Amino acid sequence: MNVRSFDALTVGELDTWEELRAGNPALDSPYFHPGFSAAVHAAGRTVHVAVGDGVFVPHHRDGRLLRPVGWPGADFQGPILAAGAPFRPLDLLGNGAGGYAFDHLIEQAPGFERWVVTRRPSPYLDVSGGLDGYLGRASKSGKDNMGQARRRLARAARELGEVRFEADSCDAEALARVIELKRAQYAATGAQDYFAEPERVRLLESLLKTRDPGFGGVLSTVHAGPRLLAAHFGLRSGGVLHWWFPVYDPELAKLSPGWILLRELVAAAPALGVSRIDLGRGEDEYKRRAKTGESVVCQGIVTRNPLRRAAVTALARAREMARNGRLPRSR
Template sequence: MSGPRVEPFTALTPAELESWHALRAANPALDSPYFHPGFAAAVHAAGRPVHVAVAGDGGAPVAFLPHHREGRLLRPVGWPGADFQGPILAAGTGFRPLDLLGNGAAAYTFDHLVEAAPGFERWVVSRRPSPYLDVTGGLAGYLGRASRSGKENMGQARRRAAKAGRELGELRFVADSSDPKALARVIELKRAQYAATGAKDYFAEPDRVRLLDGLLRARDPGFGGLLSTLHAGEHLLAAHFGLRSGAVLHWWFPVYDPAFARLSPGWILLRELVAAAPALGVARIDLGRGEDEYKRRAKTGESVVCQGVVTRNPVRRAVASALSEARSIARSVRARRKP
């Protein structure tokens, strides 16, 4: 395979986009919505330029890798909000990550690379679990596969939903809402959560708000945003905005109103979404990387995502390894401190 050429996303031809779709469809490791060209298109349209490395020796392309360029650094498309990353190519196809470098680009950094990405093994410095829920068969199917903890939490969610209905008013769940006001409330609650926990505010960059707005309006059955809301009476208890492609839903921005935390509304919402999965055509809900307690309890399985950097500079690679080790130690310390 010759070195890739790099094009702005908007320069890809219809035939190249068809090749992208075909390569993704032929590789089960790429069924996440993040690998759909619609995600790259939405990020680009929101105002953050996307470039695509296109590899092939004449004829149809054999690999695509959408990315952003920040000075001499390349990042995966949608970073830091992309929970699955990697090249779009057929299973078993080779890929040379060093070919991404050149023309001033000194490194390609990744933090959610799918473990099956070929050619990246030597550049990986750490691996972390990415839990998921197999929701084939809806709530009954999920409960048949869930851990004891998952079953218990879903049972508690059912009882708390009944309590919310008695105390606050009729419970209403909308699996697929197109209400922009509800999305604005999701973003408002998420920003308040970031502020309360000291986390970096993802929505401080206006293009990220525009991204979610655009994804909410995307009604393509093959790709788009999915907004789900849970009300009790006049109160919005919880909501979630995720990405949907085919039978996969990615759990992206879940929120709940802290005023109703005693009801664990996030679990009620998740239970309702699992129950609605067959009607939505969803068979798997990817929860994204992390060792959050609710993910550990709810999951039926997990994949692995990798962190690392492609570089010819050994110092840069050593720094990446040291930072990864420091973060791993910090996570272990936090886990030991939990009651």
């Protein structure tokens, strides 16, 4: 395959990329839109694209390892190609690249079966028909939590002041507050700080300004009086909204502000032209309760080196056992 920098692609090649994506339902996530790769590249992290006959694979080079574009913040990954078209993942290797590591590969990606180590669910909400449509499909738990959110929204109005929801805000200060709250959450939980890299902050700032009809960032906020209850920054492409960076004011946790925001966003879905909200990989309790369905994403590595593959496999399976509470017994 021919590998080039993203900004070396021609207009015709970008048009072909989008045509291939539009014709493959498995690629309807915003992460597969060329606009995402363009934004990541412009923010300061070089995006390379492996180009073949009817295939595009945007990625980053990390020493001898290739990573999907946007890693570690891309919740869906895979080659852009026509539905049903064959693909040889080993063709990505060469020119010093010894492996292609993935952690959110869509299950429909062809040719990767032998390289998959683990699989995990990626929940979503079918929000066709807005709140009424969602409630008709939701589990009892989802309905109960949405009902509680409605009551707590009324309580927030009584205690804090008028409630204001904005589904698609362009407020740069609100985005800065989202990043601030997210970084505080990372610090409190000991999670790696995604925004420690300045280009990732620039990426969100750029996406907030992107208003292409087919792709862009979406900032949603809920205020009660002067207080920001909760906010979310995500990606939008067509009828799909990807739930990416949700935050809430921890001092107001008793009001379940995250559920209030999610309920308002589901209700606003028809006006936004959204029919599905992808929540991203994970078994978080709120995702389990809110989901109406789930897809599957895969973790693994494409490599010719059996030792590298064995190491990745062992690490992935150890994490899976720890996540499920099944730690290996000592001998």
